[in-house]
Amino acid sequence: MNKIFLILLTIIFVVGLIFINLFANIKLKSPKTNIKELVYSNSLYINTRDDTVENLLEDLRLKVIRNLDRLVISDYTYKNNESLNTIASMYGTDVNTICSTNYIEAIGLLYTGKRLVVHNKRGLLYKVKPGETLTTIAKKFKKSEEELLLANDKPGIYEFQTGEYVYIPGAYLRFKDFMVPMFNSKITSGFGNRIHPIFGVLKFHEGIDLKQKYGTPVRASCDGKVIFAGWAEGYGKLVILKHFKGYTTYYGHLSKIRVKVGTYVNKGQIIGNVGATGWTTGPHLHFEVRKNGVPVDPRKVF
Numbered sequence: 001m002n003k004i005f006l007i008l009l010t011i012i013f014v015v016g017l018i019f020i021n022l023f024a025n026i027k028l029k030s031p032k033t034n035i036k037e038l039v040y041s042n043s044l045y046i047n048t049r050d051d052t053v054e055n056l057l058e059d060l061r062l063k064v065i066r067n068l069d070r071l072v073i074s075d076y077t078y079k080n081n082e083s084l085n086t087i088a089s090m091y092g093t094d095v096n097t098i099c100s101t102n103y104i105e106a107i108g109l110l111y112t113g114k115r116l117v118v119h120n121k122r123g124l125l126y127k128v129k130p131g132e133t134l135t136t137i138a139k140k141f142k143k144s145e146e147e148l149l150l151a152n153d154k155p156g157i158y159e160f161q162t163g164e165y166v167y168i169p170g171a172y173l174r175f176k177d178f179m180v181p182m183f184n185s186k187i188t189s190g191f192g193n194r195i196h197p198i199f200g201v202l203k204f205h206e207g208i209d210l211k212q213k214y215g216t217p218v219r220a221s222c223d224g225k226v227i228f229a230g231w232a233e234g235y236g237k238l239v240i241l242k243h244f245k246g247y248t249t250y251y252g253h254l255s256k257i258r259v260k261v262g263t264y265v266n267k268g269q270i271i272g273n274v275g276a277t278g279w280t281t282g283p284h285l286h287f288e289v290r291k292n293g294v295p296v297d298p299r300k301v302f
């Protein structure tokens with residue numbers, strides 16, 4: 001009896017040792033495996049990164065913003081080819097509002113990653129400049145001081161600080177139909193009579209010359225249709241766009257043409273690159289605006 005008891009005790013002890021050893025092993029291994037599990041197999045962790053959950057939360061957030069009575073200002077990162085209409089309706093506002101607040105002169109100037117300020121009320125979010133006060137801002141936008149304070153949820157007596165946003169209900173920026181087709185370019189030759197740089201004779205210059213580095217992107221001055229894209233004597237590589245009310249614009253001496261005849265372009269969209277093709281003494285853009293075929297001074301339409 002004693003012997004059997006002793007054998008049983010030994011067996012229990014050995015089995016116990018094996019178990020303790022096994023657990024110890026698991027314990028030793030666990031820190032490494034736990035991290036892996038957390039990253040790769042923990043369902044809760046993965047669920048919070050699930051796109052559908054994120055989208056649902058975002059939809060809910062936007063629904064709240066759209067229906068709030070007070071002004072809500074939010075950051076938005078623009079994604080390529082996204083329509084401003086879609087963004088505007090998400091926030092319960094309109095395209096004019098987005099363009100005004102962000103000073104977007106042309107849709108064609110938007111790019112992926114551009115930071116936009118969006119808000120749920122129609123109108124303009126105006127950044128206060130040095131020296132401006134509630135009185136001067138109210139006067140500038142033809143609003144009463146009371147209306148501005150009310151629209152901005154400010155108490156009876158309040159003075160806006162430089163750099164602060166003031167919401168101007170129903171106010172929009174108005175941009176010209178045409179824009180300068182290149183950034184930071186200098187007019188090196190104006191419109192009208194001039195001594196031609198190559199022929200040395202008095203000749204009517206039907207456009208303006210804009211100096212910029214070889215390869216600089218050239219942008220459509222206005223929304224329009226490409227009616228010519230190719231080589232033209234004198235102009236070199238030339239793009240002609242057709243716009244509203246009989247207007248056409250010409251972009252000459254390009255090094256590269258980036259649009260095809262028959263396609264539509266947005267104002268600000270890249271249509272080619274600066275070059276020195278055709279009759280030219282160096283890289284520049286020859287830019288013309290014509291009304292019913294007659295050249296007009298481009299500086300008068302910007």
Ligand SMILES: [Zn+2]
Binds near residue numbers: 207208209286
């Ligand atoms: Zn020219």
